[in-house]
Amino acid sequence: MGMAKNMTPSSYAVLALLDLRPWTAYDLTQQAQRSLRYAWPRSERLLYSEPKKLVELGYATTYKDTSGGRSRNVYEITEEGRDALKAWGSARTQAPQIEIEALLRLLFADHGSLDDVHRALDELEEDIGEHHQAVVELMGSYLDGGHPFPQRTHLSVLFATFQIEMFKAIEGWIEFARREIHEWPTTEDLGMNERTETLTRLLARDKSPMDP
Amino acid sequence: MGMAKNMTPSSYAVLALLDLRPWTAYDLTQQAQRSLRYAWPRSERLLYSEPKKLVELGYATTYKDTSGGRSRNVYEITEEGRDALKAWGSARTQAPQIEIEALLRLLFADHGSLDDVHRALDELEEDIGEHHQAVVELMGSYLDGGHPFPQRTHLSVLFATFQIEMFKAIEGWIEFARREIHEWPTTEDLGMNERTETLTRLLARDKSPMDP
DNA sequence: ACCGTATACTGAAATCTGCAGTAAAGATAC
DNA sequence: GTATCTTTACTGCAGATTTCAGTATACGGT
Numbered sequence: 001m002g003m004a005k006n007m008t009p010s011s012y013a014v015l016a017l018l019d020l021r022p023w024t025a026y027d028l029t030q031q032a033q034r035s036l037r038y039a040w041p042r043s044e045r046l047l048y049s050e051p052k053k054l055v056e057l058g059y060a061t062t063y064k065d066t067s068g069g070r071s072r073n074v075y076e077i078t079e080e081g082r083d084a085l086k087a088w089g090s091a092r093t094q095a096p097q098i099e100i101e102a103l104l105r106l107l108f109a110d111h112g113s114l115d116d117v118h119r120a121l122d123e124l125e126e127d128i129g130e131h132h133q134a135v136v137e138l139m140g141s142y143l144d145g146g147h148p149f150p151q152r153t154h155l156s157v158l159f160a161t162f163q164i165e166m167f168k169a170i171e172g173w174i175e176f177a178r179r180e181i182h183e184w185p186t187t188e189d190l191g192m193n194e195r196t197e198t199l200t201r202l203l204a205r206d207k208s209p210m211d212p
Numbered sequence: 213m214g215m216a217k218n219m220t221p222s223s224y225a226v227l228a229l230l231d232l233r234p235w236t237a238y239d240l241t242q243q244a245q246r247s248l249r250y251a252w253p254r255s256e257r258l259l260y261s262e263p264k265k266l267v268e269l270g271y272a273t274t275y276k277d278t279s280g281g282r283s284r285n286v287y288e289i290t291e292e293g294r295d296a297l298k299a300w301g302s303a304r305t306q307a308p309q310i311e312i313e314a315l316l317r318l319l320f321a322d323h324g325s326l327d328d329v330h331r332a333l334d335e336l337e338e339d340i341g342e343h344h345q346a347v348v349e350l351m352g353s354y355l356d357g358g359h360p361f362p363q364r365t366h367l368s369v370l371f372a373t374f375q376i377e378m379f380k381a382i383e384g385w386i387e388f389a390r391r392e393i394h395e396w397p398t399t400e401d402l403g404m405n406e407r408t409e410t411l412t413r414l415l416a417r418d419k420s421p422m423d424p
Numbered sequence: 425a426c427c428g429t430a431t432a433c434t435g436a437a438a439t440c441t442g443c444a445g446t447a448a449a450g451a452t453a454c
Numbered sequence: 455g456t457a458t459c460t461t462t463a464c465t466g467c468a469g470a471t472t473t474c475a476g477t478a479t480a481c482g483g484t
Binding site: 009012013016019035036038039040041082085086088089090092093094095096097098099100101102103104105106107108109110111112113116119120123124127128132135136139140142143146147150151152153154155156157158159160161162164165166168169170172173176177180181184188192193195196199200201203204205206208209210 | 221224225228231247248250251252253294297298300301302304305306307308309310311312313314315316317318319320321322323324325328331332335336339340344347348351352354355358359362363364365366367368369370371372373374376377378380381382384385388389392393396400404405407408411412413415416417418420421422
């Protein structure tokens with residue numbers, strides 16, 4: 001028999017969506033693509049597995065909807081599920097995890113060419129740019145077509161502000177990094193020169209070299 | 213027999229460290245704690261497994277060092293390893309992954325109390341604050357004791373600038389979020405009121421509500 | 425009738441984390 | 455000097471998650 005399954009933050013994320021309305025697993029993958037992805041990116045596969053686990057735990061029920069074209073499994077939250085959600089609110093949050101391969105490349109840029117670093121920065125800019133645009137477009141769609149859950153606008157807006165601030169900070173840094181790298185003759189061996197010492201001093205005093 | 217293992221970005225991160233000098237797996241866990249963690253957080257467990265995989269692939273060799281107290285396995289990069297590292301520089305980077313449970317809580321704050329949201333923000337502030345302080349202290353240690361790899365200062369400094377910008381952006385947003393939430397009577401049902409509409413309009417035009 | 429795309433879902437291998445456990449060396453306290 | 459705590463050094467295993475390759479039906483247009 002299946003071992004006792006545990007509730008992960010991903011499980012609570014899905015449960016929180018089910019608390020808004022019933023969804024099919026497919027719907028969940030679409031919704032996750034729209035908003036969840038920016039705070040809690042999870043694979044499509046997981047979004048098919050999680051609701052099943054919630055049913056096993058008694059936090060959701062499922063039924064087959066045959067009304068539309070093909071049949072599909074719809075998931076609905078239970079009272080126990082709503083109780084579990086409330087309890088989640090008081091647990092300690094996990095520390096943020098930020099994973100950026102382009103930064104890893106920069107950190108080890110001395111194994112490669114200047115071109116390699118510039119390409120890594122371009123790719124980071126591209127990836128961030130896509131997300132940036134998607135968030136702006138989402139906000140535009142809320143003005144045009146209205147918010148799918150209008151009573152939650154205050155939350156979406158705070159969340160989107162976080163994204164926009166983050167994207168702008170990263171895009172600003174990319175510009176700064178390009179200007180710095182432009183002064184490098186190669187990727188290697190700059191040592192503690194005048195410029196790097198200035199920057200280290202600023203950073204050690206918690207001043208951003210980008211500020212002034 | 214073991215299946216053919218694949219090189220992941222984590223494998224390349226370890227390989228890049230081995231290109232600086234030979235390390236034991238334990239050393240790698242310490243180093244990862246100091247710098248890697250901010251771009252590519254990985255578990256201690258993985259940092260014991262990766263060098264073994266690199267040996268299997270012929271990208272590293274290992275020998276037992278019995279000089280100090282207890283014996284330990286030291287890993288060294290090979291020529292093939294250096295070649296593999298060079299090739300890594302030209303592959304497309306993965307898109308950034310940002311995972312912040314506190315934001316997830318905010319996004320679903322309407323299931324809980326105002327206290328719950330404030331606690332999530334406090335916890336985010338605490339976690340970011342710890343990282344922020346660690347980076348500033350690391351830069352301070354580079355001024356005092358010198359950089360462990362002085363020829364790489366230019367890279368550390370750009371990398372640290374990214375962290376500091378990111379931390380300041382998040383800390384600024386936390387303050388903004390607190391001020392906004394302060395105006396909420398409850399976590400629920402604010403709908404599209406004057407304030408949320410103003411914010412949505414700004415965001416849809418790619419303006420941060422925090423700017424002016 | 426054919427083709428491309430969206431909907432709807434599953435199994436299995438590979439990756440990675442978390443945790444418990446093992447053990448020896450060094451440091452500190454009494 | 456010896457009890458105890460911390461650091462160094464490492465492994466096995468269960469559980470969480472991703473990636474990938476499938477399977478299959480419905481719908482829209484040509």
